[in-house]
Amino acid sequence: MKPVTLKEIAEILDISITTVSKALKDYPDVSKKTKRLVKETAATLNYKPNAFAVNLRTSESKTIGIIIPEVVHHFFSNVIKGIIAQAEKKGYLVIILQSNESFELEKKQIDLLLSKRVDGILMSLANGTVNFNHLNEIIETDTPLVLFDKIAKVVKCSKVIIDDRKAAYTATKHLIDIGCKKIAHFRGPLLPQNSIDRFLGYKQALTDNNIPYDPSLVYICNCSDKSFEEGKESARKLLKDHNDIDGIFINTDLVAIGALTEFNKQGIKVPDDIAVVGFSNWFMSSVISPTLSTIDQPGYDMGKTSFKLLYKEIKQRKKKEPVTFKTVELTTELVVRESSTKSIIVKN
Amino acid sequence: MKPVTLKEIAEILDISITTVSKALKDYPDVSKKTKRLVKETAATLNYKPNAFAVNLRTSESKTIGIIIPEVVHHFFSNVIKGIIAQAEKKGYLVIILQSNESFELEKKQIDLLLSKRVDGILMSLANGTVNFNHLNEIIETDTPLVLFDKIAKVVKCSKVIIDDRKAAYTATKHLIDIGCKKIAHFRGPLLPQNSIDRFLGYKQALTDNNIPYDPSLVYICNCSDKSFEEGKESARKLLKDHNDIDGIFINTDLVAIGALTEFNKQGIKVPDDIAVVGFSNWFMSSVISPTLSTIDQPGYDMGKTSFKLLYKEIKQRKKKEPVTFKTVELTTELVVRESSTKSIIVKN
DNA sequence: CTGAAAGCGCTTACAG
DNA sequence: CTGAAAGCGCTTACAG
Secondary structure, eight states: OOOOOHHHHHHHHTSOHHHHHHHHTTOTTSOHHHHHHHHHHHHHHTOOOOHHHHHHHHTOOSEEEEEESOSSOHHHHHHHHHHHHHHHHTTOEEEEEEOTTOHHHHHHHHHHHHHHTOSEEEEOOOTTOOOOHHHHHHHHTTOOEEEESSOOTTSSSEEEEEOHHHHHHHHHHHHHHTTOSSEEEEEOOSSSHHHHHHHHHHHHHHHHTTOOOOGGGEEEOOOSTTHHHHHHHHHHHHHHHOTTOOEEEESSHHHHHHHHHHHHHHTOOTTTTOEEEOSBOOGGGGTSSSOOBEEEOOHHHHHHHHHHHHHHHHHHHHTTOOOOOOEEEEOOEEEOOGGGOTTOOOOO | OOOOOHHHHHHHHTSOHHHHHHHHTTOTTSOHHHHHHHHHHHHHTTOOOOHHHHHHHHTOOSEEEEEESOSSSHHHHHHHHHHHHHHHHTTOEEEEEEOTTOHHHHHHHHHHHHHHTOSEEEEOOOTTOOOOHHHHHHHHTTOOEEEESSOOTTSSSEEEEEOHHHHHHHHHHHHHHTTOSSEEEEEOOSSSHHHHHHHHHHHHHHHHTTOOOOGGGEEEOOOSTTHHHHHHHHHHHHHHHOTTOOEEEESSHHHHHHHHHHHHHHTOOTTTTOEEEOSBOOGGGGTSSSOOBEEEOOHHHHHHHHHHHHHHHHHHHHTTOOOOOOEEEEOOEEEOOGGGOTTOOOOO
8 A cells, every 4th residue: 555645635636735735734824624625635545744755854853862781671671761751752753772881882873873863862871982982973963962871971962860979878878877897899890980980989988987998898790781690709709708798889789689699598697797788779679588778770760851851952953042961960769678777577 | 064965975076976876885887986986085074875865765764663562571671682683683773662551552653653654563562452453554554564472363464472371381280290289370461362371371281180270269460560569469369368279370470579579478488388480581580589480481582583574574575575474483491490399498 | 825846865767 | 887867755935
């Protein structure tokens, strides 16, 4: 079945294509009668404007792209959901691409999106990203860009973040408050700002509370798709190296769950022997045993907010208004669960 | 920065647009020298063909759409990942839309994708979908369609499925084999074929093994975003109604995890008092306590296979070859974990 | 109130 | 080997 065009409607009604086009778009200079006729015919024939032609004429695709490190990930799934929901409200569709934490792939995905001429790009950077020239390329094409969660501070664009440092500080301070004296940290990779900030928050909390910072208590996890295994592995090492640890703040929940699993296996009591706090509040953390204390990171909201900023910028550029960049900081919350509640009535 | 066009390259080299276009696409009737010149210039200027114009000319967007009930879902995330990976290999981008299990939304999303003239559509149906006219509309526009996981048997298109009935049979038979005598079933909603098939598999296994089927042992869960809560709730009811149950086969892992949580809370020993088998093999199931036996459902593979079928159909239509529909059945596997291993050394 | 015409940037059948 | 021309289906400035 060939799609219906403006031309066909024009021929049927014996009027011009111009008038049909204007009638459908409710131009004021078309008579009511013509409008009615055109709209009726269009409806009958199930007319749908050819998006390709409209794109070409208007230089708009009503499509945005998003590049994230990994789709199968509780936090990013929520971000995606937030973005899609908000985009839909404004009539935008969303193309999703993965970087798999790789710098090279990230560059390639940007190229793909720019080739498609999406109206805007939303990104959370890969752990492997070592410089930001590729982001500047986006900016040079005048494509609106918003970074979220894993951002680059130096890039000139809008951003949506949480205060990783503060959140990590809160998590660590909580461990201190419940009486932990020797607190380890499983951090993320060296590059991304997030894991740096979380590390710094941890360190600051120690210093502010007169606990000497000991670098040997900091373990690095790549937070790849093997996070869970990494958590187990690091926990094993930690137990071997430092048997007097009584608390850990862990960069992300999945690693923390790996650590908990290892502790369970080795008969270490959490929280009584070691209290644990994770980061992100994956759904999983509320159902494992013991339930995991963590920092709630508002993924859905972050997606929503990111799209809103992008949309604003798209509109500003269309109207040739000056574009203003904004950095929105979303609030996080410490969720205290069994893994850091010393007074817990130990079941069983 | 205005994008470079063929025209500009033509002007710089003082040749025709036609020749530039052909040179870039390596047409055999362009001299080597011209090709070299054109390609060099294009590279220098960072020329990227205007996708909108190409789309309009070729009536292809090199974009496909996918509609799934829910993005934040371990199984569907994996499907998405598989689709994106495979699509990328063939130069296709992927637009993602959610139905939120709603029939109305599903129809709306189809409309959106057809308006965008995507080259093909991949779908897993909403629980709320009560008829399939909207799918036939897709077919009428000559847009290739592939259904996966939650399909409609009567719709004339390619499909990728698992044998839900057989898998459910295997799961239930396993419970019987480890000695369960009175086995309950938490099923999904009444409409989707999957939950019907899983229910039928459960029933068949009982019958084949001389265990009378008792409808009062079947509980319905909506499997919405409140699955976890539903699992707890149903477990509570089950314990109240039937205190002599010794096994449950549950429609999906998240509900099963809810049930396990409730059992833990009420001091019911799993698997010794009640053995539990779930469905889907969410990652979570391998880290909770006790770990959950389940049916492994190959999400990534399903995504990959679905795209492959779609791609084949896209190519067939382009070449005006007859289109052949295929139904691919992927294999599932019973993963036995602690929740159904009676001989387990109960840790403490 | 209506419509002829130009043009968005490509691709490709055809002529030379 | 090169290029003029038509056309994909729309939108919109302009003329009447």
